[in-house]
Amino acid sequence: MSFADQFAFRDRLEGIERKGTLIGIALVTPAVALVLVTIVYPFLNAVQISFTDLGTGQFVGLEHYQWLVSHDGFWTFTWYSIVWTVGNIVLQGAFGIGIALLLHEKFFGRDAIRTVMLVPFVVPTAVTAITWRWLFNSSYGPLNYWAVEFGVLSGAVNPLTETSYALATVTLVNVWRWTPLVALVVFAVLQTIPQEEYEAARVEGAGLLQEFYHVTVPHLQGSLTILGLLGVLLTFNIFDMVWLLTEGGPVGVTTTLPVFIYDIAFNLQNIGRGTAVSVVLFLMLVAFVVAYFQQEEFKGGTFG
């Protein structure tokens, strides 16, 4: 190859590279445009609104933020949101894994149960909420009727209207709704674990618990990490289930941040303040995601 040839060759390579870059840009443009229009623009708009009094159209600076920081309710509701989210994730994880382990054993009717199990997940949230409200109702709900009938309770109690039980009850209903998804995912992963890995552990002296800890858990870790991430983000943002069950009550004990935002923005008609809470909620989740990605699983770790 002469020098001239080499240069020509390099030019051609660069040409190909330039062309490749152009194609690349062309391919991501629609996605980027979509994100800009549907996420970035509304978000920036929201940030702008959070600095504005929408009634007068005046720029009010940090006024809305000052309000929320000094508002006791905001910190309480943030705490409720955390309790709600952690409770959901922990319980869904525990029940989901438990159910998946049971389903992994072969027994009569297993396939039927696996199908029926998905019902809570398939039923629309509104139907779920109404059904549970009816079940818990103190005057005509069957749960109270049975509880009183069989002497478990002395009088009818609707846990959705009791300040000490409401948040736990709402959490449990949501757990009931989402656990099937966790169970299904875990069940699918369980089926990919080679039987011989369990047998090797058994031959080397492991008991059932040790098999679970040394073989099952490491195989589940990857999926559980992703489920945990999605679960936290989805659960923290859930509005419909809580609103339909309790509307945030009684006396605000089930008011999570999304419910709070709805209340301020649409009931109290203060869009500016509502938007400020939204922006804070968004930042909290971003902070969570950033922290979450510091885990080993996301660092292309050596084992896995």
Added chain:
Amino acid sequence: MTKIELDHVTKEYGSLVAVDDIAIEFTEGAYTMILGPSGCGKSTTLRMIAGLETPTRGDVLIDGEVVTDQPPRHRNLSMVFQSLALWNHKSVRENMGFGLQMEGVDKEERNARIEEIAAVLQIEDKLDQPPSELSGGQQQRVALGRSLVRKPEVILLDEPLSSLDEKLRLEMRTELARIQQELGTTFVHVTHNQEDAMTIADEILLLNEGEVQQFGPSLDLYHEPDNEFVADFIGSPSINLFDANIVENGAVRLDAGGISLDLPERHRDQYLSVPRSDVRVGVRPESMYLGDDGESGWPAFSATVDVVETFGDYNWYYLQSDLEESLVSQSANVNVMNSLSRGDEVTVRVNPESVHLFDPKSGEAYF
């Protein structure tokens, strides 16, 4: 040293009999191969010894003690799995130390034992990597190492060589034999490969359709097969088998496909005990001599060379004759190897000492 015994063990899966009434005593400290074609029940047999399957009937005994219902961890044995079953979320060191960890051995001693075995297996520098980063042969060593570290009395191996390429398989095969001899541990190794079994086993248990075909020192199976299945399964290329009639009891002459094979007087009494006139005759390729080879008094017939396979120090000859089946002959005779090629007529002599006769119905060897 530990003795494993199978006391009339049967394993049924529904109506399928996977293992049918096996009664065997494995020799202590020996390298035993359980051999047989796919689906013969060899893996099931191994898994019953391991305690991963429970026999439908019969008992597994280790050192005279019935362990049929004991879990694997009470049997002081270890197992190398076909898929190796290494845990990729653990390092090689953690994989190998797992058994000791389960026994509650402290970390320091664990590491000492792991490093000792890793040195034997030449994987000392791989200990802190996950198994998935190792080559196939190294992973094989890790799996073996995991079994060896605990120093169990018995090591069970389920087709451990089948996932390796040919060269590595031969290497690991030799190494398994070496390690077994060094440690004196009882090895029970399942394989479908008769060559692996013949080359390194002290004794072979040959199974077919869940039944014991023959159990004994490997050369016994080669030279004194109990039945036609054993004769056919052991040896590669397979033994030559053909239908024959005993036409003349007094002189014992086999009339096979128009070819007469006079068999020697020495075995006459035995032949005379053969109750039927039709028999199956088996002759190993190396007992079929070509051209001037063999002794002139041996029964001879002529054949045509069909295919020659060259191996350097010996050749295989596939021959056409008046017999129904084509025959294989092995020759290491330089004169024969240089002179014979496809289409040549050649005289075939059979060493009568190494002729096997089988009952055509049951396949049982007559002697």
